[in-house]
Amino acid sequence: MENLEDLKIMAEQWSNRGIEYLQKIPQDQLYAAVGVLLFTTVLLFLSIRLVRRTKSNTVLLSGLSGSGKTVLFYQLRDGSSHQGTVTSMEPNEGTFDLHSENAKKGKVKLVHLVDVPGHSRLRPKLEEFLPQAAAIVFVVDALEFLPNCRAASEYLYDILTNANVVKKKVPVLLCCNKTDKLTAHTKEFIRKQMEKEIEKLRASRSAVSTADIANDFTIGIEGEVFSFSHCCNKVTVAEASGLDGETVQIQDFIREHIKP
């Protein structure tokens, strides 16, 4: 009890001393100091908020190996796919405004587009980029769809059940590539097939749910057949053709979700 009393007395003494000191300083200097302090704190707040907002202009291009992601990346960036592509070993990143957006007037926000390799050995790379994603374009080969249907649906399932994607409700575009070819499937067919496959995956994966460290969440509504409208994040379907340069639907999607 005595210690507390002593402390109280000491604190009072210090506060008195402080007040005396403050009163000694001329008034205008005091106001200036306080003003500078306020100003810097306000600046800090604004900059933090700006930085947080500019972080999420990343769009991920993902999909199986051979679906045409690198071609689409270069189409969106340069307007042509140059001399062709091979299987990517590393991600392609670029920050630019979409190629045909140059014609538009007004402030255009730069888009950070990342093309993640689809080869299964490089799957961990996708997890590195998912936290920063504001939108995901999942590219599917519409020509060779049926042989790869299972692998594509597993990949899409992994993305849709990823913690980052579910919590931040990242919108996903299911893009059917290579639609310039005659025997390519329609987007409706692909959508239905993917829903069916994901429904089967849901059944088999939920049986081992406690062990599956990869799948953090389950999607869809219990007891109902899975449909993309059940996801809490928006999933839409579009068509594109990388070689022809037919990327309008992808660009609309990006522009819709990356607002300046």
Add this chain to the structure above:
Amino acid sequence: MLEQLLIFTRGGLILWTCKELGKALKGSPIDTLIRSCLLEERSGEVSFNYEAYTLKWTFHNDLGLVFVAVYQRILHLLYVDDLLSMVKESFSEIYDPKRMSYDDFDETFRQLRMEAEARGMTNGNHKMEDDDSDKTNGKENTADNVVLDPSKLMKLRSKGVRGRGGVRKTDSIGNKSSKVAAAEPPKKATKKNRVWDDAAPKQVKLDFTDSVDENGNGNHDHVDIAAADQGESMMDKEEVFSSDDESEDDDDDELRSDEKKPEAKKKGWFSSVFQSITGKANLERTDLEPALKALKERLMTKNVAEEIAEKLCESVEASLEGKKLASFTRISSTVQGAMEDALIRILTPRRSIDIMRDVHAAKEQRRPYVVVFVGVNGVGKSTNLAKVAYWLQQHKVSVMMAACDTFRSGAVEQLRTHARRLQIPIFEKGYEKDPAVVAKEAIQEATRNGSDVVLVDTAGRMQDNEPLMRALSKLINLNKPDLVLFVGEALVGNDAVDQLSKFNQKLSDLSNSGTTRLIDGILLTKFDTIDDKVGAALSMVYISGAPVMFVGCGQSYTDLKKLNVKAIVKTLLK
């Protein structure tokens, strides 16, 4: 004649191809090269064979470029390596990340090619004799060459009708195994008791198996049913591993590696410290060597096979040479980072290992999903078969066991006991029957009574034993299983490489139909007996390309879990 020379970025964009040699390549050799060689961490190899072509490559790690030359396999062009390095040097001078077309390089390339060809001609006459001797060695297919040639693994997978060709080679090996073939006689002629004196020997019946009827309801008394009360299989439990002691380990590592290389440090201590701060130096082979050597030794203490550790270090070296050191990083940490990436890439499965999904797919097609367990003697096939059956049963899948180990005494009884404890049907035909036929009948039985999965147990066999490998091949060809699971123990050392490569080789050589089945997955057993010497997993995955599907970590039914890639990589590099 050179077929094609390409320059592309690591991100996949082709920057330049030679328009003079404008022939289109048959198939897709570049994509195959990337998928089967460069992404499989075999970039330290000299060349890669794809059908009729041979490919050679070189990297420019600083700019992230890959240079690949394709030529006909039957020709032995000696100037390709020189040409590639010259092209690398001259292209890196004109390379600009923003430029996409390099048409002016055509002229430079033409000159370089003529220069290289001329140089090759003069040196060619000396080198021709050496090359011939190399060729004959290669054709003999000795163990060393077979093991680590990635193109051979590719060829094994895509081989068509080659069964006949394999017979020639196997004859020579057949003579070697004549001693081991002594194991064969007991199958044909039963052993007679040795008679020491004239007394008439009592014909004691040596078969103590209880008389059983069709369903195997022999002896119920002391067998308790395991059912589901052993608890959850560890496959379904999340793996909890602590990540807090990571930072401490890094510090320890640096201290230890510092002590290990005092000689190298003395030479350029000040300059290396300076470089690590500014980060401007390009990594040279001599810089990387001490770090890589230390890393290789560390891997070998963790029971990684010596050849695999060597190949991995070469591959990491190829990917780091010429790269700019980032600022404030030491060489050892860059090398460690690159090795960690490489290890994660190798251990990440190439295809989905979701067995439940496959089982459901087979169920839809109204046929049972067949798994065959193969391996050498004593690795734990029967025990782990029971564990897998338990796990499947817990997930409401109906399982049936097939006792195709008709050789080892007690094998059928062992499975019978497991089946009784787990309450699952077992198909057995006793001993000394043809395993291939027993398996076929088991699958038919399973289709009849609607079992979802058939687990086929086979006898353990040494990889050099020709007749037994032929019998295994016959079983697999006849029954066309969905999954060929190689059971290997985690205690094995350098022999893992030999086992897996010989199994794959024999399975492909002795297959007669169009589709060759190789090992599809690995089951790693006795994982609880090794503390942190987890290198066998890496050796097996690297040499066969098959993913580890299960890990057996004990001797009870629940001791089966999945491979945790990050934990293994952490343990290997600790």
